Every structure is written in structure tokens, then in C-alpha cells.
Amino acid sequence: MKQNIFEKIEILPAYRQVADAIEAQIMKGEIKPEEPIGTEADLVAQFGVNRSTVREGIRLLEQSGMLRRGEKRRLYVSLPGYDKLATRISRSLVLHKVTFRELVETLEILEPNTIAMAAKNITNEQLDRMAKNIEQTEELLEDRDMLSKLDMEYHSLIAEAADNKVFLLAREPAGLLIYPATQYIFEAVPEAPSRLLDAHKKMFEALKTKDVEQARTWMDKHVRDFVKGLLRTGANLDGPIAKPHLDHLLSLDTYL
Amino acid sequence: MKQNIFEKIEILPAYRQVADAIEAQIMKGEIKPEEPIGTEADLVAQFGVNRSTVREGIRLLEQSGMLRRGEKRRLYVSLPGYDKLATRISRSLVLHKVTFRELVETLEILEPNTIAMAAKNITNEQLDRMAKNIEQTEELLEDRDMLSKLDMEYHSLIAEAADNKVFLLAREPAGLLIYPATQYIFEAVPEAPSRLLDAHKKMFEALKTKDVEQARTWMDKHVRDFVKGLLRTGANLDGPIAKPHLDHLLSLDTYL
DNA sequence: TTCGTCCATTTGTCGGACAATTGGACTTTA
DNA sequence: TAAAGTCCAATTGTCCGACAAATGGACGAA
Incomplete structure (x- = not known):
């Protein structure tokens, strides 16, 4: 040879x-x-x-x-749907033993930039949907399962408002993988739901007034707050994501 | 009902x-x-x-x-490979009529953050590979085809050095879609190759000395330079990516 | 050791077959 | 007339059986 x-x-x-x-x-x-x-x-x-x-x-x-x-x-x-793609990417990441640290690190960068873009492009219709989301969050503040879903939806709405398909797709898998962790945070940190709601409201205001810097600042805080909460659950940032965090990924099987 | x-x-x-x-x-x-x-x-x-x-x-x-x-x-x-995933995502984005603007906007955010992460985590082995890449770039400054490949590789090396699988996968599709455009830039902007080489060298130095801010700054410039070049090719930022830019995506068929 | 031959296993492809589903046309009924 | 029932043709999902080609391993010859 x-x-x-x-x-x-x-x-x-x-x-x-x-x-x-x-x-x-x-x-x-x-x-x-x-x-x-x-x-x-x-x-x-x-x-x-x-x-x-x-x-x-x-x-x-x-x-x-x-x-x-x-x-x-x-x-x-047909056009490959973003949700399907994101799910597939998420699963791959899990198999590659992605760590919480990687996810967090990514979101710390992507989320503030996402909302900054959203602040420039968000439409009234999208603002309405966010308002509705916040409203529901306020009502269901005790229901952890729903809270997680609403939080995920809230951030997806922002991503959608950013109006950038590449960014949307870059962010989605990380969101999909990490937000289920909110459930665990709600259990470990009693004050988490109200803090979350508060941050969501602040970000909403910033988006409504198209205040890019305010939006970015609050998202920054929001993400850091999330990380703090995650640590309080006793999660190991450097290990692969724990199994219970992944159930939702499997249950998506049906409609894919 | x-x-x-x-x-x-x-x-x-x-x-x-x-x-x-x-x-x-x-x-x-x-x-x-x-x-x-x-x-x-x-x-x-x-x-x-x-x-x-x-x-x-x-x-x-x-x-x-x-x-x-x-x-x-x-x-x-088997573990789903990143290259395969990235190719699939790229194709989806094309079908969704992604625009240059979306790609550029994404890279302006992701690339500087990628290199910032890389500056903290890069290994000597990775630095060596980058050095080799720069060396080749210097030799092949006239060969546009090879230059594009080397540029793409250079940025992938940085992404790899960032040592974050989520970020790697978030960045890769955008890179895959946009870097072929470098070829057109080289045609339209004679001084582009030497400017590219220069920037690559500067970034390399920053990485070697683990100077996060320098690295970020130079990548910022590098990306903006790229956008300027792209505009000089007459590309329409808001239209879907022109067909000739996509050939390489199709030719990847074989090994997927 | 290297090369060729033979063998068993498994995959890739083929042909044919049939029940179930689907939508459409047509008929009946209220 | 509109809703409900009936019939029909096309198409899919699944099954069965079959075979050439590829693959790797064993075995023997050079």
C-alpha cells in the first residue's frame, strides 16, 4: 500500500x-x-x-x-419541519453525551442574541401571543408541568420573532434539551416560578418597546438565574444529561 | 364538531x-x-x-x-455524525429559502463567540493543525477552489477547538452554506485572499496566546470583511441563496 | 506467509400476491 | 336537496418465496 x-x-x-x-x-x-x-x-x-x-x-x-x-x-x-429537525438533532446530541455545561454555555450566548434580534423584528401578532403566554403562566404558576411547557413556548416565541431561520434552528435543539430541566428547578427552588414570571414580563415589556438592550439584559439575567437554579437541583454540569430529563424527547416519537 | x-x-x-x-x-x-x-x-x-x-x-x-x-x-x-447532520440541516434551510442575510447575521454572532470559546479551550494539537492550514493557505493563495476549502476547514477547526458540541452543531450548517460564497468573493475582490490570510494569522496568534478579546475582535473584522466582499459580488442579501452557491451541497450525496 | 479455492451466511433485489384503506361516483333515503 | 349508505377502482402496507452477489472465514496449495 x-x-x-x-x-x-x-x-x-x-x-x-x-x-x-x-x-x-x-x-x-x-x-x-x-x-x-x-x-x-x-x-x-x-x-x-x-x-x-x-x-x-x-x-x-x-x-x-x-x-x-x-x-x-x-x-x-415537503419541507422538513423545524420541530422534526430539532428533535433529531437533540437526540444526536444526547447520544454524543452532551453535558449540561455545553447546553448552558450555548444558551448563555444564543438566548440574549435571539431576543436582541426579536426586539427589532417582533410583530404585534407575536406580541399578542406572548402576552397570552404570560397570562397563562400567571394562572398556572402552581402547575409545574404546564409551567415548563409555557416557558419552552415562551422562548420559542422569541426565537420565532427573531425571524431568522438559521438562528431558530441553531437555538431550538438546545432549548429542547434544557428546558425540561425547569421542572426539576421548580421542585428544588420554590421561588423559581415567580422569578421566571417576573423575568418574562420584563422581557415582554422590553420587546414591546423595542428596547434591545433591556431585552438583552433581562434575558442575560434570566439565563443566569436558570443556571443557578439548575445547580440547586444538584445537577452535575459536566456529566451527560440525566435520564429523567430526557423522557419528553422519547415521547415525541409518535408524531415525527 | x-x-x-x-x-x-x-x-x-x-x-x-x-x-x-x-x-x-x-x-x-x-x-x-x-x-x-x-x-x-x-x-x-x-x-x-x-x-x-x-x-x-x-x-x-x-x-x-x-x-x-x-x-x-x-x-x-452508530452515533449520528455531525457532518451528516449539518448537511441535512443545510439542505432543509435551502428548501426553506434561507437568505444570505440570515446566514450572515447568524455568523456575525456565532463566529466571534466560537473563537472566544476556542481561545479558552484550544489544545496544542489543534493549534498545530491550524498552523498547517495557514501554511497551506499561504502556498495556495492563487488557487481559489482550494482557498475556499481551506477557509472552511479553518473555521471548522476553530469550532472544534471551542469544544462545545451544541455550539459546533449550531454553527456548522451556517458555515456549510456560506463559505462556498468565498469563491465568488475571490473572483470579485482581488485583494480578498491576502486579507483573509492576514486575518487568519492574526486570529491564530490570538488563539495561541489565549487572548480572548483579540480573537473575538479579529473574527469580528473577518466576518464583516466577508460580508463586504459578498456585497461586492453583487449578491442579493434578501433573496434565497443563488443556485451556483449550492452545488457543493449536492455533491455531498455520495458519502452520506 | 501469501495466495487461491470453497463454503456458509446475509444482504440486496426481484416477482407476485392480497387485505385494508382511501376517495370518488353513484344511489338511496329522509 | 342534503345527508347517509353502497359500490368501485386505485394504492398502500404487508407478506411470501426466491436467488444472485458480496462477505468473511476456513482450508489447502504454493
């Missing part, structure tokens, strides 16, 4: 070629989202392979979210 | 159940990466479904990167 002048020769199974071919058409824009692709029989005819082979190829694209079953169970090109 | 008290009843096809079952075992840690899962025949026996069904289920997990074919083509649990 003196020299290696030869490239690795690619031998792709037929089902991969099917998937790649379809994906290429989609990426090139030849077929657009929401457009129907033929029936399985059609694809069989076009590719000249067996239906089983076509089906296996379809599964690949189905999983990556580029194909879905629409009305009458026909195949449609 | 007055009330909706009934939940949607989930009816999952068998191949989905197969995939979900295996994925659940993986996520729960019952099966760990690099461990073999049975042969298709084994799975057929365990699940009590036909081999075709098992295969379709396997395809889903193969695509999400949790299963791969290892030695003797047997099935092994």
Missing part, C-alpha cells in the same frame, strides 16, 4: 440511488414542496426497479422529511 | 413501529453505539413481521444515522 492514487469507488445500492435521484430533483427545484410525486407504481416504472426497492428509497426521504404521505396517502414533496 | 375531547388515535404502520422500537432502545441506552444489532433475520424473528417490513424500518434509522452497515454488512448502532 505505497501509494493511494485511486479514489474509493462508490457502489451505491439501488434504493440509495432512488433516494438520491429524487432528492437531487428536489434540491434542484425541479419538484417543489407540496407537489405530488408519482405513485409507487410510477416510480417503479421510471426507475425500472422493484417496488420493494422504491419503497426502501422512499423511507430514507420520508425520514429526512423531504417526502411525506399526503391526501389519499400519495407521496408529496 | 362542537367538542374535541378525543385525542387523535395513532395508527402507525408496522415499519414505523419497528424503527421506533429500535430507536427507543438506543435512546434508553439499552444498546450502545458500535454494538451490533441482530441480522435482518433476527429482527424478523423478534418483531414477528416480514423481512420487507423490517428493512423499511431499518432504512429510517439508517437515514437518521443511528444505524449503519458495519463489517460484514451487519447492522451496528
Whole structure:
């Protein structure tokens, strides 16, 4: 093995070629989202392979979210949803044994910047939804499960308001992984819910008045507060995320 | 349709159940990466479904990167690779018609923070690799294709040195999507290569001396410089990324 | 040791088959 | 006339059986 002048020769199974071919058409824009692709029989005819082979190829694209079953169970090109992608990324991170430290560190940077962007771009409709969220949070201050959900939603709303798809997708997995921890914080830190509500209100005000710096400052505090709470739960920042924190990730299976 | 008290009843096809079952075992840690899962025949026996069904289920997990074919083509649990994930995310973003503005805006935030983290954690081995990269950049200053590759690699090295998996994964897709644009910049802006090299060197020095602020400052400049160059190519920041910028994304098909 | 041959296993692909689901057309009924 | 029931064709999800090709291991020859 003196020299290696030869490239690795690619031998792709037929089902991969099917998937790649379809994906290429989609990426090139030849077929657009929401457009129907033929029936399985059609694809069989076009590719000249067996239906089983076509089906296996379809599964690949189905999983990556580029194909879905629409009305009458026909195949449609579709845009991979952010939630699905985020879930998938989150799971990968878990398998890679991501630590709380990494998550926290990331959120300390991303969240303040997210809200800064949101402060510039947020719409009234989005502000209304945030107001509604805060309202519910106020009512359900005792219900930890709901509080966690509402908190997650609150931060997702901000991310959405930032109006930047790249940033949204960069932030979402971290949010997905860490916010369930709020439940544990609520248990360990009695005053956490009211502090959370307070911060949410302050950030809302800042967003409403488009005060970028105020928004950023409060989010900063909010995140640091969160970290303090996390430490009070006895979480080990440098170990992989504890199992109980991950249940929700598994329960998402159904609708993915 | 007055009330909706009934939940949607989930009816999952068998191949989905197969995939979900295996994925659940993986996520729960019952099966760990690099461990073999049975042969298709084994799975057929365990699940009590036909081999075709098992295969379709396997395809889903193969695509999400949790299963791969290892030695003797047997099935092994595997960790979803970052490059694969990043490619998938990038493609999704393209389909969602991500704009240059969103990418740039994201990088303006992420890159300086990435290098700040890197300045704290970078190892000598990583510094060596960066030095090598700079060396090559210096040699190949005329070769635009290689320059782009090297630039991308340079920034990936920094991201790796930041030693934060969440951040790495947050940054990678944006990098993947935007750096090909460097090629066009090199064409439109003759002095770009030398400016790039200069910035890379400055950042390297900052990293070597673990000077967080210097590193951040230079990356700031570097990114802004990049944006200026991008504008000189006549790119429309608010339109979807132009097709020629995307070729490399498609060519990645083979090894995914 | 290196090379070739043979063998068992497993995957990739194929062909055919059928029940269940779906939407649409058509008919009946209130 | 509109709602409800019936029938039909197309398509998917699943199963069965089959076979060539690839793979790695064992075994023997050079």
C-alpha cells in the first residue's frame, strides 16, 4: 500500500440511488414542496426497479422529511419541519453525551442574541401571543408541568420573532434539551416560578418597546438565574444529561 | 364538531413501529453505539413481521444515522455524525429559502463567540493543525477552489477547538452554506485572499496566546470583511441563496 | 506467509400476491 | 336537496418465496 492514487469507488445500492435521484430533483427545484410525486407504481416504472426497492428509497426521504404521505396517502414533496429537525438533532446530541455545561454555555450566548434580534423584528401578532403566554403562566404558576411547557413556548416565541431561520434552528435543539430541566428547578427552588414570571414580563415589556438592550439584559439575567437554579437541583454540569430529563424527547416519537 | 375531547388515535404502520422500537432502545441506552444489532433475520424473528417490513424500518434509522452497515454488512448502532447532520440541516434551510442575510447575521454572532470559546479551550494539537492550514493557505493563495476549502476547514477547526458540541452543531450548517460564497468573493475582490490570510494569522496568534478579546475582535473584522466582499459580488442579501452557491451541497450525496 | 479455492451466511433485489384503506361516483333515503 | 349508505377502482402496507452477489472465514496449495 505505497501509494493511494485511486479514489474509493462508490457502489451505491439501488434504493440509495432512488433516494438520491429524487432528492437531487428536489434540491434542484425541479419538484417543489407540496407537489405530488408519482405513485409507487410510477416510480417503479421510471426507475425500472422493484417496488420493494422504491419503497426502501422512499423511507430514507420520508425520514429526512423531504417526502411525506399526503391526501389519499400519495407521496408529496415537503419541507422538513423545524420541530422534526430539532428533535433529531437533540437526540444526536444526547447520544454524543452532551453535558449540561455545553447546553448552558450555548444558551448563555444564543438566548440574549435571539431576543436582541426579536426586539427589532417582533410583530404585534407575536406580541399578542406572548402576552397570552404570560397570562397563562400567571394562572398556572402552581402547575409545574404546564409551567415548563409555557416557558419552552415562551422562548420559542422569541426565537420565532427573531425571524431568522438559521438562528431558530441553531437555538431550538438546545432549548429542547434544557428546558425540561425547569421542572426539576421548580421542585428544588420554590421561588423559581415567580422569578421566571417576573423575568418574562420584563422581557415582554422590553420587546414591546423595542428596547434591545433591556431585552438583552433581562434575558442575560434570566439565563443566569436558570443556571443557578439548575445547580440547586444538584445537577452535575459536566456529566451527560440525566435520564429523567430526557423522557419528553422519547415521547415525541409518535408524531415525527 | 362542537367538542374535541378525543385525542387523535395513532395508527402507525408496522415499519414505523419497528424503527421506533429500535430507536427507543438506543435512546434508553439499552444498546450502545458500535454494538451490533441482530441480522435482518433476527429482527424478523423478534418483531414477528416480514423481512420487507423490517428493512423499511431499518432504512429510517439508517437515514437518521443511528444505524449503519458495519463489517460484514451487519447492522451496528452508530452515533449520528455531525457532518451528516449539518448537511441535512443545510439542505432543509435551502428548501426553506434561507437568505444570505440570515446566514450572515447568524455568523456575525456565532463566529466571534466560537473563537472566544476556542481561545479558552484550544489544545496544542489543534493549534498545530491550524498552523498547517495557514501554511497551506499561504502556498495556495492563487488557487481559489482550494482557498475556499481551506477557509472552511479553518473555521471548522476553530469550532472544534471551542469544544462545545451544541455550539459546533449550531454553527456548522451556517458555515456549510456560506463559505462556498468565498469563491465568488475571490473572483470579485482581488485583494480578498491576502486579507483573509492576514486575518487568519492574526486570529491564530490570538488563539495561541489565549487572548480572548483579540480573537473575538479579529473574527469580528473577518466576518464583516466577508460580508463586504459578498456585497461586492453583487449578491442579493434578501433573496434565497443563488443556485451556483449550492452545488457543493449536492455533491455531498455520495458519502452520506 | 501469501495466495487461491470453497463454503456458509446475509444482504440486496426481484416477482407476485392480497387485505385494508382511501376517495370518488353513484344511489338511496329522509 | 342534503345527508347517509353502497359500490368501485386505485394504492398502500404487508407478506411470501426466491436467488444472485458480496462477505468473511476456513482450508489447502504454493
